[in-house]
Amino acid sequence: MTGSVPSRHHDIADHLRHQITTGSIKPGERLPSEAGLAARYSVSTVTLRRALAVLQGEGLVEKIHGKGNYVHHPRRKIMYVGGWGTLDPWTAAEPTLRITVRSTTVPASVHLTTLLKVPTGSPLAEYTCLSLEQGAPQGLARIYIPRDLAPAGFPDDDSVCQEAATRFAVLGPSPATIRETVCSRSPTPDEASALRIGNNMAVLAITRIATDATGRVVEAALLAFPGDRVDAVFTAHDVFNERPLQG
Numbered sequence: 001m002t003g004s005v006p007s008r009h010h011d012i013a014d015h016l017r018h019q020i021t022t023g024s025i026k027p028g029e030r031l032p033s034e035a036g037l038a039a040r041y042s043v044s045t046v047t048l049r050r051a052l053a054v055l056q057g058e059g060l061v062e063k064i065h066g067k068g069n070y071v072h073h074p075r076r077k078i079m080y081v082g083g084w085g086t087l088d089p090w091t092a093a094e095p096t097l098r099i100t101v102r103s104t105t106v107p108a109s110v111h112l113t114t115l116l117k118v119p120t121g122s123p124l125a126e127y128t129c130l131s132l133e134q135g136a137p138q139g140l141a142r143i144y145i146p147r148d149l150a151p152a153g154f155p156d157d158d159s160v161c162q163e164a165a166t167r168f169a170v171l172g173p174s175p176a177t178i179r180e181t182v183c184s185r186s187p188t189p190d191e192a193s194a195l196r197i198g199n200n201m202a203v204l205a206i207t208r209i210a211t212d213a214t215g216r217v218v219e220a221a222l223l224a225f226p227g228d229r230v231d232a233v234f235t236a237h238d239v240f241n242e243r244p245l246q247g
Contacts, residue, residue, distance in 0.1 A: 012041050012051035020060050020071055031061070031069040057198025059228050078131070078138050080225065082234035085178045085208050086169040087131075087139075097138070101165045102128045103154060105147060112144055115209060115220040125150035129165045130194060137195045138229050141165075143221045145172040172219040175210035182206050182234075184227060191224045202227040 019025045031037065031052075038048040052069055055061040063069050078097070079088040108122040116124070129141040149172050164171050170178070187195065187203045195203070208221040225232075 009043070009047045009050035009054070012037075012043065012048065013054040015041075016051065016055060017058075017060060020055075025071055027071050027073040029071050030067070031071070033068065053198075054200065057200030059197065059201055059226065077229055077231050078133075078225070080139075080168070080204075080206070080223070080230055080232045082180055082182070082206075082232055083178065084169075085180065085210070085221070086167040088233075094133070096133050098132050099166045100130045100132070106144075108144075112220060115207070116144060116146065116217045118146060118217075123147035125154050127165065127171060129168060131168070137226075139168065139223065139225045140191060140194050141168045141221055141223045143171055143219060145219050146217075149173060149218055168221075168223060170208075170210045170219055170221075172210065173212060175218055176213040177211045179209045179211070180206055182232065187224065195224065195226055197226050204230055204232060206232070 016025070016031075025031070032040070034045055034048055034052070038045045041048065052061060052063070056063060056069075060072055061069050062072050080086075081088045104126050105123050106126045108116060108118050108120055108124050110120060112118075112124060113120045113122070116122075118124075123146075125145045125147055127141070127143040127145075129143065130137060131139040151171065183205050184202045185205055186199060187197060187201065191197075191203060192199055197203075204225045204227055206221075206223040206225075208219075208223065209217060210219040210221075212218050
């Protein structure tokens with residue numbers, strides 16, 4: 001490891017990050033011991049661990065108990081197709097991708113009341129879908145459907161939704177419109193725990209609202225993907241407003 005010696009934990013994190021992203025430190029490579037790095041950077045082990053915590057939160061470094069700190073192997077990104085509200089068929093069909101589905105009934109919170117346009121406390125079917133690749137979480141979906149629209153067999157038979165859940169697709173009745181709001185933000189504590197990421201790593205958050213032809217909201221979905229593990233693709237269509245020329 002070469003270059004000037006940083007003095008603060010952010011500088012140390014920047015220095016190590018540069019070496020990782022440029023390939024000076026290879027994926028899967030074990031970093032020197034914390035005591036060795038602290039001596040190299042002329043800082044305390046407390047400061048050094050703060051620097052490593054930054055990289056761990058970004059998903060660049062993984063600390064394995066009893067072994068040390070290792071550079072993460074880059075993960076294959078999954079793809080979310082906006083407008084269709086689903087993972088792309090190639091991603092969903094990957095044999096290494098596994099989806100776990102849990103279902104239950106919950107009362108509508110204030111936030112869900114706003115999204116689904118139902119009275120507070122109304123019964124909702126909740127599906128929690130977690131995608132994992134080789135045991136590593138790739139995405140989290142929490143899908144809510146008015147209880148009277150829940151698929152037959154809910155909540156005892158998750159198999160009725162398994163195919164759609166594998167694609168993070170709309171689980172309820174076929175909608176007339178899908179509206180998606182996308183933002184990048186810090187994970188909630190529940191998201192950070194489920195996705196096994198640090199609070200410093202941004203997530204791509206998608207709020208998906210599905211509406212039927214009468215204007216009724218048939219589903220609200222809250223999706224969260226670690227920012228370094230997903231590409232989201234949205235296709236825009238030009239709309240031409242043809243009006244007769246005024247003579």
